Amino acid sequence: MIDRAAGLVSPMTLLWAGALLASLTTSAPAAERRPNFVIIYADDLGYGDLGCFGHPTIRTPNLDRMASEGLRFTQFYSAAPVCTPSRAALMTGRLPIRNGMCSDKRRVLFPDSGGGIPETEITLAEALKSQGYATGCFGKWHLGHLPQFLPTNNGFDTYYGIPYSNDMDRLNDVAPPGREAFWNPKIEYWNVPLLRGTEVIERPTDQTTITRRYTEEAISFIRAHQEEPFLVYLPHSMVHIPLFRSDEFVGKSARGLYVDCLEEVDWSVGQVLQALRDLNLDEQTLVFFSSDNGPWLTFNEHGGSAGLLKDGKGTTYEGGMREPTIAWWPSRVPSGRVTQELGSTMDIFTTCVTLAGADLPSDRIMDGVDLSSVLFDEGPSKRKAVLYYRGTTLMAARLGPWKAHYFTQTSYRKDSQTRVTHDPPLLYHLGHDPGEQYNINEAHPEIIARIDALVAEHRQHLDPPPSQLEIPLAVTNE
Amino acid sequence: MIDRAAGLVSPMTLLWAGALLASLTTSAPAAERRPNFVIIYADDLGYGDLGCFGHPTIRTPNLDRMASEGLRFTQFYSAAPVCTPSRAALMTGRLPIRNGMCSDKRRVLFPDSGGGIPETEITLAEALKSQGYATGCFGKWHLGHLPQFLPTNNGFDTYYGIPYSNDMDRLNDVAPPGREAFWNPKIEYWNVPLLRGTEVIERPTDQTTITRRYTEEAISFIRAHQEEPFLVYLPHSMVHIPLFRSDEFVGKSARGLYVDCLEEVDWSVGQVLQALRDLNLDEQTLVFFSSDNGPWLTFNEHGGSAGLLKDGKGTTYEGGMREPTIAWWPSRVPSGRVTQELGSTMDIFTTCVTLAGADLPSDRIMDGVDLSSVLFDEGPSKRKAVLYYRGTTLMAARLGPWKAHYFTQTSYRKDSQTRVTHDPPLLYHLGHDPGEQYNINEAHPEIIARIDALVAEHRQHLDPPPSQLEIPLAVTNE
Numbered sequence: 001m002i003d004r005a006a007g008l009v010s011p012m013t014l015l016w017a018g019a020l021l022a023s024l025t026t027s028a029p030a031a032e033r034r035p036n037f038v039i040i041y042a043d044d045l046g047y048g049d050l051g052c053f054g055h056p057t058i059r060t061p062n063l064d065r066m067a068s069e070g071l072r073f074t075q076f077y078s079a080a081p082v083c084t085p086s087r088a089a090l091m092t093g094r095l096p097i098r099n100g101m102c103s104d105k106r107r108v109l110f111p112d113s114g115g116g117i118p119e120t121e122i123t124l125a126e127a128l129k130s131q132g133y134a135t136g137c138f139g140k141w142h143l144g145h146l147p148q149f150l151p152t153n154n155g156f157d158t159y160y161g162i163p164y165s166n167d168m169d170r171l172n173d174v175a176p177p178g179r180e181a182f183w184n185p186k187i188e189y190w191n192v193p194l195l196r197g198t199e200v201i202e203r204p205t206d207q208t209t210i211t212r213r214y215t216e217e218a219i220s221f222i223r224a225h226q227e228e229p230f231l232v233y234l235p236h237s238m239v240h241i242p243l244f245r246s247d248e249f250v251g252k253s254a255r256g257l258y259v260d261c262l263e264e265v266d267w268s269v270g271q272v273l274q275a276l277r278d279l280n281l282d283e284q285t286l287v288f289f290s291s292d293n294g295p296w297l298t299f300n301e302h303g304g305s306a307g308l309l310k311d312g313k314g315t316t317y318e319g320g321m322r323e324p325t326i327a328w329w330p331s332r333v334p335s336g337r338v339t340q341e342l343g344s345t346m347d348i349f350t351t352c353v354t355l356a357g358a359d360l361p362s363d364r365i366m367d368g369v370d371l372s373s374v375l376f377d378e379g380p381s382k383r384k385a386v387l388y389y390r391g392t393t394l395m396a397a398r399l400g401p402w403k404a405h406y407f408t409q410t411s412y413r414k415d416s417q418t419r420v421t422h423d424p425p426l427l428y429h430l431g432h433d434p435g436e437q438y439n440i441n442e443a444h445p446e447i448i449a450r451i452d453a454l455v456a457e458h459r460q461h462l463d464p465p466p467s468q469l470e471i472p473l474a475v476t477n478e
Numbered sequence: 479m480i481d482r483a484a485g486l487v488s489p490m491t492l493l494w495a496g497a498l499l500a501s502l503t504t505s506a507p508a509a510e511r512r513p514n515f516v517i518i519y520a521d522d523l524g525y526g527d528l529g530c531f532g533h534p535t536i537r538t539p540n541l542d543r544m545a546s547e548g549l550r551f552t553q554f555y556s557a558a559p560v561c562t563p564s565r566a567a568l569m570t571g572r573l574p575i576r577n578g579m580c581s582d583k584r585r586v587l588f589p590d591s592g593g594g595i596p597e598t599e600i601t602l603a604e605a606l607k608s609q610g611y612a613t614g615c616f617g618k619w620h621l622g623h624l625p626q627f628l629p630t631n632n633g634f635d636t637y638y639g640i641p642y643s644n645d646m647d648r649l650n651d652v653a654p655p656g657r658e659a660f661w662n663p664k665i666e667y668w669n670v671p672l673l674r675g676t677e678v679i680e681r682p683t684d685q686t687t688i689t690r691r692y693t694e695e696a697i698s699f700i701r702a703h704q705e706e707p708f709l710v711y712l713p714h715s716m717v718h719i720p721l722f723r724s725d726e727f728v729g730k731s732a733r734g735l736y737v738d739c740l741e742e743v744d745w746s747v748g749q750v751l752q753a754l755r756d757l758n759l760d761e762q763t764l765v766f767f768s769s770d771n772g773p774w775l776t777f778n779e780h781g782g783s784a785g786l787l788k789d790g791k792g793t794t795y796e797g798g799m800r801e802p803t804i805a806w807w808p809s810r811v812p813s814g815r816v817t818q819e820l821g822s823t824m825d826i827f828t829t830c831v832t833l834a835g836a837d838l839p840s841d842r843i844m845d846g847v848d849l850s851s852v853l854f855d856e857g858p859s860k861r862k863a864v865l866y867y868r869g870t871t872l873m874a875a876r877l878g879p880w881k882a883h884y885f886t887q888t889s890y891r892k893d894s895q896t897r898v899t900h901d902p903p904l905l906y907h908l909g910h911d912p913g914e915q916y917n918i919n920e921a922h923p924e925i926i927a928r929i930d931a932l933v934a935e936h937r938q939h940l941d942p943p944p945s946q947l948e949i950p951l952a953v954t955n956e
Contacts, residue, residue, distance in 0.1 A: 048786050054532015055786070056552035056800075057818055057909045068546075068814075074534035254818055254879070256910040301910040308526050308533070308785045322534075336546075340535055340732055401732070431535045432734035432779040 034229045035329070036285040037128070037352045038222075038272060039090070041235035042265055043083070043140060043165075045324060046295030048307020049239075049262060053324045055305065057254045059263065062270030063289060063326060069335045070287075070328030071375060075430075076343040077386050078293050079367070081313060081320035083165060084108035084142050084469065085389070086292040086345065087235065091123045091143065091154075093349025093360075093368035097392055097462065101143070103469035104391035107314070109144060111168050115468030116144015117154055122361050125155025125231060127353045134225040137161065138218040139235035144468070147198045156233070160217045162192050162205055166237045166244075169193070169204075182241040183257060183302045190242060207244035210237055211261070215268040219275045226279050229356070234272065235292075236265050241299050258302050273328065283331040286355065286375075288348055290325040297411055310436045314411055316388035316395040317436055318403075333375050340431075341374045341381035342398075351375070365461055385454055392464065397451050401431035402444075404451040424448055512707045513807070514763040515606070515830045516700075516750060517568070519713035520743055521561070521618060521643075523802060524773030526785020527717075527740060531802045533783065535732040537741065540748030541767060541804060547813045548765075548806035549853060553908075554821040555864050556771050557845070559791060559798035561643060562586035562620050562947065563867070564770040564823065565713065569601045569621065569632075571827025571838075571846035575870055575940065579621070581947035582869035585792070587622060589646050593946030594622015595632055600839050603633025603709060605831045612703040615639065616696040617713035622946070625676045634711070638695045640670050640683055644715045644722075647671070647682075660719040661735060661780045668720060685722035688715055689739070693746040697753045704757050707834070712750065713770075714743050719777055736780050751806065761809040764833065764853075766826055768803040775889055788914045792889055794866035794873040795914055796881075811853050818909075819852045819859035820876075829853070843939055863932055870942060875929050879909035880922075882929040902926055 047053060051060045052067040079089030085096035085108075096102035099121050109116065117123065125135040136158040137151040144150070145163035152159045167182065169191040187206060194202035194210075218234045238244070238261040245261045253259035269289060276282045295304030297312040297319075306312050306319030313320055325343065327333055350368030353360055360366055369382035386403075388396040396405040404425035409418065427441035427448055441448060525531060529538045530545040557567030558574055563586075566572075566579030574580035577599050587593065595601065603613040614636040615629040622628070623641035630637045645660065647669040665684060672680035672688075696712045716722070716739045723739045731737035747767060754760045773782030775790040775797075784790050784797030791798055803821065805811055828846030831838055838844055847860035864876040874883040882903035887896065905919035905926055919926060 048532060051816060052532075054526060054530075056912050059816075059818075254909040256907075300916045301907075305786050305913065308783050338529060338537075338542075340537075429734075429779075431732040434534050435783065438778045 033284055034131070034133075034356050035332075036230045036232075036281060037356075038218075038232045038276070038285060038287040039234065039348060040269055040272065040287065040289045041087075041090070041139070041233075042262075042289075042291040043235070043237055043240035044293065044296045044304065044313055045239055045262070045265075045291035046304030046306045046312065047309050047319060047322050047324050049259075049295065049304040050324050052326075054307060055255070058259050059253070060266040062266045062273070066269060066273060066287070066289060066328045067326045067336075069330060070326055070337075071333050072338045073325040073327070073343050074338060074340050076290065076323055076325035076345075077321050078291070078323050078345050079321075080389055081293045081315055082107045083292050087142055088117060088121075089367070090292075090345040090348060091117065091125070092121045093124070093346045093353075093366050094121070094364070095346070095367045095387065095389065097389055097464050098365060098367070100465040100468040102389065102391050103467040104393065105467075106469045107391060109142060109164060109469055111145065111164060112473050113144070113469065113471065114146065114473040115471035116146060116149025118465070118468065119148065123155045124349050124352060125151070125233070127155070127349075127358055127361075128229075128231045128356055129155050129157070131356045131358050132229065133356065134221075134228050134230040135233075136218065136221040136225075136230070137233045137235075138214045138221070139233070140165065140237045140240075141235070150195070150198050152197050158197075158221060160194075160196050161214065161235070162194055162210075162237055164192070166190060166192050166205075166207060166240055167242055171204075182299055183243050187244070207237065207242070209246055210244065211264045211268055212246050215271050218272060222272075222275055222279065222281070226281060231352070232272075234268075236268065238262070238265050239304065241296055241302060243302060256301055258304060262304075283329075286327065286329040286332070286352070288325065288327055290345055290348075291323045294320040294322070308435050311410055314390075315409060316390050316405075317408075318430070318434065321386075321388060327371075327375055329375070339374055339379060341379040342383040342386060343371055343374065343381060344368065344383060344386065347371045347383060387455075387458060392467070394455060394458075396425075397455050398430065399447075399451050399454055401429050402447045402451065403428045403430050403436070404441075404448055406455075425451070511762055512609070512611075512834050513810075514708045514710075514759060515834075516710045516754070516763060516765040517712065517826060518747055518750065518765065518767045519565075519568070519617070519711075520740075520767075520769040521713070521715055521718035522771065522774045522782065522791055523717055523740070523743075523769035524782030524784045524790065525787050525797060525800050525802050527737075527773065527782040528802050530804075532785060533733075536737050537731070538744040540744045540751070544747060544751060544765070544767060544806050545804045545814075547808060548804055548815075549811050550816045551803040551805070551821050552816060552818050554768065554801055554803035554823075555799050556769070556801050556823050557799075558867055559771045559793055560585045561770050565620055566595060566599075567845070568770075568823040568826060569595065569603070570599045571602070571824045571831075571844050572599070572842070573824070573845045573865065573867065575867055575942050576843060576845070578943040578946040580867065580869050581945040582871065583945075584947045585869060587620060587642060587947055589623065589642060590951050591622070591947065591949065592624065592951040593949035594624060594627025596943070596946065597626065601633045602827050602830060603629070603711070605633070605827075605836055605839075606707075606709045606834055607633050607635070609834045609836050610707065611834065612699075612706050612708040613711075614696065614699040614703075614708070615711045615713075616692045616699070617711070618643065618715045618718075619713070628673070628676050630675050636675075636699060638672075638674050639692065639713070640672055640688075640715055642670070644668060644670050644683075644685055644718055645720055649682075660777055661721045665722070685715065685720070687724055688722065689742045689746055690724050693749050696750060700750075700753055700759070701757065704759060709830070710750075712746075714746065716740070716743050717782065719774060719780060721780060734779055736782060740782075761807075763807065764810070764830070765806040766803065767806075768823060768826075769801045772798040772800070786913050789888055792868075793887060794868050794883075795886075796908065796912065799864075799866060805849075805853055807853070817852055817857060819857040820861040820864060821849055821852065821859060822846065822861060822864065825849045825861060865933075865936060870945075872933060872936075874903075875933050876908065877925075877929050877932055879907050880925045880929065881906045881908050881914070882919075882926055884933075903929070
């Protein structure tokens with residue numbers, strides 16, 4: 001059973017949300033069918049962890065084929081270096097700081113959290129559903145596990161998946177000793193529930209088959225809705241530790257257990273793309289592949305690699321927020337291209353809503369841009385800047401190729417929480433120095449001034465609501 | 479003028495060399511034409527420095543196309559982490575320790591060196607010339623600048639290039655200050671000569687046009703010899719510091735000056751492959767692209783990147799000796815494949831000689847293997863092991879995915895010469911941990927025992943001659 005919290009949504013909030021949703025005015029439907037959207041997300045995948053992103057011992061033939069048939073982004077960002085805020089940004093096209101989905105006290109939502117995605121937010125599923133799209137979510141949600149926060153109460157017709165990370169809900173009485181708990185574990189130790197809609201259908205979730213099952217559910221949904229436009233959101237639980245994979249992927253990878261699991265995600269991508277081809281939907285479906293944040297580096301070879309980028313998950317170095325991203329739409333996105341143009345997971349919201357023929361919400365600040373110029377032409381991208389938030393702190397900002405670090409902090413483990421302030425900020429040229437090795441702030445005060453101005457402008461339009469991540473479960477529910 | 483040293487080659491040596499060369503018995507010529515070979519070498523190129531090897535801001539469309547039409551190696555090695563021994567191994571198919579082309583005192587040959595490639599060695603050019611191949615070398619030689627050591631006295635019909643590294647022969651009176659001397663320099667400061675055959679035709683070499691000129695010379699040679707089998711060896715001087723490029727590449731790259739120069743090397747590759755296509759030679763020419771050693775990390779963004787591999791040039795970590803390598807032969811090498819099978823630049827010798835229908839030298843130990851099984855089929859490679867020499871010291875050895883470090887030492891600059899001995903050796907699993915981050919020697923003594931045995935076996939068949947790199951120029955010539 002999922003715990004329930006009462007009283008988090010007031011009638012007034014509901015009224016306000018309704019008004020906001022109504023602000024999504026429908027454009028005149030085009031004669032041709034509007035495109036379908038499929039968003040496949042990996043969890044904790046490193047920038048360097050795909051064959052087509054240069055890893056020497058990882059094979060990802062399906063993602064490599066997707067890239068060779070589509071567009072590979074080398075400078076595409078998540079909006080946060082950890083799970084909940086990153087996914088909130090993907091779903092809303094807005095920075096987590098704008099919708100309460102971040103915190104300096106608790107970096108993500110936990111099973112004892114009482115908060116979640118605010119009803120006032122317009123999710124991508126809500127925006128597309130209002131345009132007549134069928135909407136399905138298959139995988140890890142992590143935007144609140146109480147009923148009002150779950151996918152089916154936030155624009156999705158269908159949900160099948162786990163409500164938070166696969167390492168939460170541990171059964172302490174059978175805990176494996178020490179760090180090994182995080183990989184090759186006893187399945188029974190992880191008590192995470194599997195939901196259909198808002199109902200728990202399995203607990204603990206059998207994670208060994210979960211990648212396959214998400215995939216099968218997503219493909220069934222595509223088959224069932226092939227006659228109408230649809231949104232499929234497929235956020236895999238893998239390759240987040242603890243690592244699980246189906247029997248047929250055991251020992252398959254030259255890179256070990258981590259990539260056994262990644263190879264199953266790669267298989268999943270191949271299955272979905274093939275289903276689209278088989279249904280003759282490939283030429284009317286835009287597919288994105290990306291990840292929520294960088295690799296979890298604290299688990300040695302059981303975590304991924306950011307390649308030549310610095311650090312990983314939890315940090316605002318490039319390794320924490322730059323994601324291996326591919327866009328695919330045969331006949332529309334030219335094949336085999338690689339772009340250095342900037343993109344963000346928040347841009348997926350804006351791009352999809354725009355392509356669906358809807359107007360964007362006009363009563364709030366949106367942080368996404370329409371990537372059509374990059375997808376369908378050579379660019380340039382409308383995105384010129386990236387803001388790097390860790391919790392509620394703007395740690396760094398990128399403008400063009402330049403990145404200024406106002407604060408730096410390495411991995412997010414509790415034993416390395418030392419935050420260093422930089423005044424003037426550290427400055428890196430990410431074109432010349434993608435690994436953030438050579439600070440050049442003394443040589444370029446004029447660039448720092450421009451980034452300072454960008455940050456000041458951003459802050460003038462910022463009105464952070466209370467954090468959803470700090471809301472406890474109501475005592476009466478414990 | 480090139481200095482000349484007298485008396486290095488005795489009549490007895492010449493006799494001995496003649497006898498050895500005769501040991502290359504010719505196989506019966508096949509009815510079909512034997513393949514041409516083109517070997518394009520970059521200088522100090524990092525493993526991570528090509529688009530198709532995952533660099534986010536480097537564009538190498540011609541090399542990427544070569545890879546998409548050919549075979550990309552992710553585990554291909556040079557035989558040494560610095561220039562002279564690495565090139566000696568490529569040219570002879572033998573470890574530098576076997577032919578005196580390494581030293582612990584002088585890591586490469588310099589303008590004041592009196593040694594060079596021993597006449598007793600059989601170069602790839604000699605081996606193929608004895609089979610009727612036309613042979614041309616266009617670029618940086620660095621196996622001795624005295625006449626007897628130059629390409630045209632070692633099997634090449636034609637030579638056009640510089641005899642050693644482009645940073646040697648400095649004119650002190652116009653020295654730019656400090657470290658900046660190594661990039662964006664005054665052309666006149668570098669007094670390196672340009673040779674045709676054994677004659678100096680330009681000094682200082684105008685390095686701004688050198689990549690283009692090597693390319694034009696190589697293509698002219700291909701055109702002139704299109705009716706007969708040929709070997710073209712095209713070892714570019716770039717992207718070794720100091721960095722130069724033609725006017726049309728100035729400021730072209732998002733990665734800065736270093737990649738302006740690399741983009742011209744990429745352009746060169748495109749020109750050569752297109753010339754082969756235009757002459758209808760593409761289906762009878764095997765082309766290799768590789769580099770002599772890893773990136774020169776001491777020059778910040780003016781050096782390259784080994785991607786996720788550790789360290790760079792001069793070291794026996796993976797970043798020092800694993801090279802971004804591509805093989806291309808339309809109709810024979812299947813297109814678009816990536817292999818994790820092991821390869822070495824020494825295997826290029828063995829593969830080419832075998833494909834030319836010649837027998838390999840049988841009177842000496844050869845260190846190359848024939849890579850045909852990897853090139854034309856799915857493998858496996860005949861190469862199971864890699865030996866990592868730094869000078870005359872065997873620092874590390876790889877067997878299958880396992881690498882044992884008996885000694886480690888970081889970059890080769892004089893201020894970081896500390897060599898650390900490891901007993902037992904450090905052990906890394908390069909499949910799971912290509913970045914050499916997680917030593918697992920305590921868990922796998924049985925693997926160390928196997929690598930120890932491999933090294934012991936290797937040492938039983940080792941009889942190092944005196945170092946060529948320690949021979950000074952004869953006093954009478956100074």
